[in-house]
Amino acid sequence: MLDADHLRLMEGGALIVGLTLEDGAPYATRGWGLRVEDPDPDRECLAVVHLLLPADDATGIEGVAPGRAVAVTAADVMTLVSAQFKGRSLGTAPATEDDLALSERYFAGFSEAVTRSDGQPRELLARLVPHELVRCTVEVHEAYDQTPGPGAGQELDR
Numbered sequence: 001m002l003d004a005d006h007l008r009l010m011e012g013g014a015l016i017v018g019l020t021l022e023d024g025a026p027y028a029t030r031g032w033g034l035r036v037e038d039p040d041p042d043r044e045c046l047a048v049v050h051l052l053l054p055a056d057d058a059t060g061i062e063g064v065a066p067g068r069a070v071a072v073t074a075a076d077v078m079t080l081v082s083a084q085f086k087g088r089s090l091g092t093a094p095a096t097e098d099d100l101a102l103s104e105r106y107f108a109g110f111s112e113a114v115t116r117s118d119g120q121p122r123e124l125l126a127r128l129v130p131h132e133l134v135r136c137t138v139e140v141h142e143a144y145d146q147t148p149g150p151g152a153g154q155e156l157d158r
Helices: 006-012 058-063 095-116 122-126
Strands: 014-020 026-028 035-036 048-054 069-075 082-094 133-145
Touching: 006 035, 006 069, 006 082, 014 048, 014 058, 026 048, 026 058, 035 095, 048 058, 048 069, 048 082, 048 095, 058 069, 069 133, 095 122, 095 133
Parallel strands: none
Antiparallel strands: 014 026, 014 069, 035 048, 048 133, 069 082, 082 133
8 A cells, every 4th residue: 555645635636647548659648636435454465546537538538448448647746746646447437426536626626726836827827727537546566766856756755
C-alpha cells in the first residue's frame, strides 16, 4: 500500500492520464478526479483507484478498455511534487452522483491552485471541464516519484 502523502497526491493533484492505444500509439488525456478505494489486504496491488475521465473522449475511453495499461501522473500545482502510478484498467462505468460531486471538489481545488500559482481566472479554467464523465477503475501495481530533480523516476517506497 502507498503512504498517506502519496494517496493525498493521487486524490488531489493535477491528473494527466497516459495510455497506449491498440495500434501502439501513445495517448494522453486529463483526469477529472480520483478516489482511492479502501485497501483490500487480499489484493496483490498497491491500490485500486476510480479515475474520472471525459465521456466524450472516444479515444481515451478506447485506451482504458479492460486489461489495458494506464499511467496516471498526479502533481501538486504549487510545489510540483508529483508521482506516477501505473496499472491495468478493470473497465469503465457511468459516473455516479458521488463521482460528479468528487469531480466538482477536484476542480475547485485544482482551479484554486492554478489561480494562485499562475493567475488564471477560474472562469477560463472552467472551459476545460467536460460535460459528462465516466469512471475507470484501475488496479495500481507500480508507483514512481516524478518530482523534478535527481529522484525523478525512482520507485516509491511502499
